[in-house]
Amino acid sequence: MKRIRVHIAEDHDVVKDGILSLLKNVNIDTVGCTKNGVDCIEWFQTNVADVLILDIDMPELDGVGVLKKLKERNIDVKTLILSCHSEDIFIKESFKHGALGYILKDDLSYDLSEVIRIINNGETFYSEGVNQNLLLEAQDELALLDGLTPTEVEVLANLGYEGCYVKNKTIKTSTLRVHLLNIRRKLNLKTNAGLAKFALLIQNNR
Structure with a gap:
């Protein structure tokens, strides 16, 4: 089975180290880590990952800004948002700009390695605290434009x-x-x- 390549964009070392610890001894390789949005975009200019774990609160360029830049530059990576924000605007904007998943940092009910596999398969995953109606609303609005x-x-x-x-x-x-x-x-x-x-x-x- 092909190993999944993951890049972590997270400016808090405690959170980043926690993710790295959770991904040990599973069929997932961490191929890079960046601490701000600009460095994340630059990393993807010359490197490849299957899944991007992306924080919303990033220095220099926030998570939604990163999603926009990835789309502008036709960089194809499946993105999982890991954030402390449960506010509607962050969830909806992340979904609109291509995120496949949104996990709240205080939600401990999921297996991160399994979520990464779900995202890598092109499926969606969201924490229980995420407003599902917002996702449907954003999806419906985009569908109307078709x-x-x-x-x-x-x-x-x-x-x-x-x-x-x-x-x-x-x-x-x-x-x-x-x-x-x-x-x-x-x-x-x-x-x-x-x-x-x-x-x-x-x-x-x-």
Whole structure:
């Protein structure tokens, strides 16, 4: 059986050492450790791991920022978030930007090596304290965007605060109105604030 390669991005030595201890004598190799988000991204520029164990609170670039950079640079690694934060915003943003798992540091009910195997298989895993409804909501929002045409997605991507078309794009006002009408209908939106929400969703996932 192929051994799973894991990289740990964690700035607290106590937590990092605890993870290393838990992964001893199992079919998992720790191939690298970094203490801040920038170093984590740089490590993946020249190295490879199957699973990234990533803390949210990272110096220089936080965990969500790391997820965004990995996506921008087409770095393919399955990510497990290990965090003390149970707040909705951290969970939802991590999920939107590609994390497959989210474990709370004070949740001792799981076997970390087994969770890593689950994540490595492309499946999801979340601590009991994680709000499952948030994950479904984020997934549903992304799924709604699949119903838009490429042009409609581009129009949304160029919307700014409160749904105003702010980028310098060559498009007739009448044509823009038609696109926005179709977008509102497909996404069931009634306000410009709703448009701005989906515009931000697209911008954050590029």
